């Protein structure tokens with residue numbers, strides 16, 4: 001891999017859980033727990049897993065909407081890696097230019113009282129870029145690119161005058177208006193109808209090429225991740241349990257959780273006979289999790305080794321296929 | 334003909350009356366359901382799926398009006414029944430597992446007691462206390478819940494467990510038809526899979542008929558024998574699930590299947606559908622799909638295409654279905 005654009009090392013975010021109003025917090029949700037990965041320039045990494053496993057928290061940490069409890073995020077900036085936790089105010093402004101986020105619910109990123117023009121031009125205003133005239137041109141150009149055409153019919157509309165798909169196009173225009181190099185996209189299509197979903201996914205792929213951006217693409221839908229991502233990382237209760245090239249992970253899943261997740265995905269082919277899902281029960285909250293493997297309670301394979309050891313490290317099992325499981329041999333990847 | 338249909342929806346037209354005008358939510362929809370059959374209704378949000386489900390139970394919203402058509406259960410038109418007679422059929426003949434039902438449990442009563450109440454109201458002949466308790470235990474086992482959970486309160490159940498308990502409730506009075514409207518939409522995929530497999534097993538064992546409603550065509554592929562594809566209040570294609578997936582005839586069905594990503598098979602290039610579904614306050618004239626349809630001809634914007642039989646049990650409403658490619662493109666994603 002070339003020099004990474006983003007390098008995350010042992011990233012951790014704990015949320016205190018208070019019991020009763022005045023008690024000191026004694027318990028912690030391990031939302032993100034010792035997560036490490038890299039993203040290459042222009043690469044798109046998928047982050048998949050069930051609800052509550054820590055996907056959004058990871059995304060928010062990466063764009064600095066939230067500070068980590070511990071661990072490090074390094075971001076490439078003019079050829080060198082800078083530590084995102086300790087950037088000064090000048091660098092912070094540049095960071096905000098280069099790193100953006102697209103949310104699941106476009107309402108989250110669009111103020112209902114702001115027009116499309118105001119929403120898309122706001123990052124330009126915050127960064128003090130261009131005259132009003134130039135901003136208008138730039139916004140119109142962005143609307144054209146995201147398929148809101150002709151742009152002048154959209155510039156002065158309010159969010160309630162847009163469909164869900166159009167709102168998500170505005171969110172994409174806003175995220176890309178500063179020409180960032182890294183975008184966290186948090187379930188950008190999961191609230192859209194199927195017939196609109198693919199056009200937004202196609203748009204994001206096209207723009208990734210045109211703008212040379214990398215995505216951290218968060219989704220709970222493995223089929224969507226397959227379409228969008230070069231590599232995928234599977235998360236379970238705050239930990240990455242498997243990471244590798246998308247096709248490799250999907251055709252040769254090694255972690256028992258990935259295998260279960262994959263066999264549970266409904267397949268749009270009535271003649272397909274799926275393998276049985278081996279695990280039982282639902283995901284729990286990661287409150288003060290055990291020090292053993294995070295998956296131990298649901299794991300169909302767990303042995304004495306698993307019960308006697310700490311959570312297994314995420315190890316390369318061959319050809320960049322990383323797995324965190326005591327029972328998966330090296331060379332399996 | 335084999336067994337006569339259990340349920341027939343015959344040219345049903347249902348509108349909602351609003352300040353802005355009439356919403357044409359269900360427009361001339363016909364289908365039937367045989368004993369033990371699993372039928373799926375699929376379509377995007379707002380296309381009328383829930384409106385049909387609610388109509389079948391006559392639990393439609395207050396501003397809904399049945400303009401024409403019939404819903405016949407064993408030959409009896411449900412739309413003509415007085416409410417108290419309709420009540421006899423609810424739960425007993427047709428039961429429902431609806432969207433978000435898992436949040437409908439009353440938090441202050443034990444789950445078992447809430448099922449007990451339904452049994453007292455609807456199960457005939459009445460059961461003794463001991464019989465009810467035993468029946469609830471059996472229902473819980475059937476849906477994969479520990480029978481001891483019947484004595485617990487809803488907040489002690491996870492989302493998936495609450496939805497299982499809803500299924501137990503729906504099964505409680507031995508209905509001949511279950512309507513499952515997005516039964517697993519809010520759940521994670523592993524729990525969704527468990528519940529779908531469970532429902533399917535029970536349905537096959539008890540020989541119940543079931544109508545699955547979902548926006549997710551992959552879910553419908555897994556659990557149904559017959560599929561109906563809806564677009565903007567209309568049923569546009571109806572046929573054996575395997576046949577419709579292999580050779581969709583309606584342009585919308587074809588495009589929907591061409592734009593569904595999958596974790597299996599080759600990584601296909603997906604064909605996006607242009608535009609967005611219409612507002613049903615003012616649906617397009619002629620074929621409702623014509624503004625988005627790549628196969629549309631002049632006639633499509635003027636005349637409404639009728640349902641036409643194109644194969645064994647396979648019907649499609651499109652003037653130009655013969656122009657649609659016979660199979661889905663397998664072109665790989667670059």
Ligand SMILES: Nc1ncnc2c1ncn2[C@@H]1O[C@H](COP(=O)(O)OP(=O)(O)OP(=O)(O)O)[C@@H](O)[C@H]1O
Nearest residue numbers: 015029031050051052053054055056057058285286
């Ligand atoms: N601000 C917060 N305060 C306390 N707990 C939080 C906070 N944000 C997230 N959590 C908890 O952290 C864990 C991870 O949450 P997160 O939102 O990152 O999950 P997710 O993978 O994005 O889930 P989903 O698929 O539902 O969006 C969950 O247990 C969640 O309840």
Ligand SMILES: Nc1ncnc2c1ncn2[C@@H]1O[C@H](COP(=O)(O)OP(=O)(O)O)[C@@H](O)[C@H]1O
Nearest residue numbers: 349356358377378379380381382383384394613
């Ligand atoms: N009570 C109501 N009053 C007015 N319009 C309604 C009402 N309920 C549903 N609709 C409209 O009817 C159409 C069909 O809705 P629905 O049956 O809920 O679709 P689906 O279940 O397929 O998402 C939509 O356009 C919806 O906005």
Ligand code: SF4
Nearest residue numbers: 620623626633651652
């Ligand atoms: S009737 Fe015409 S517009 Fe409608 S689906 Fe067929 S070809 Fe398209």
Ligand SMILES: [Mg+2]
Nearest residue numbers: 055056057186
């Ligand atoms: Mg999230």
Ligand SMILES: [Mg+2]
Nearest residue numbers: 382383384432
């Ligand atoms: Mg609905």
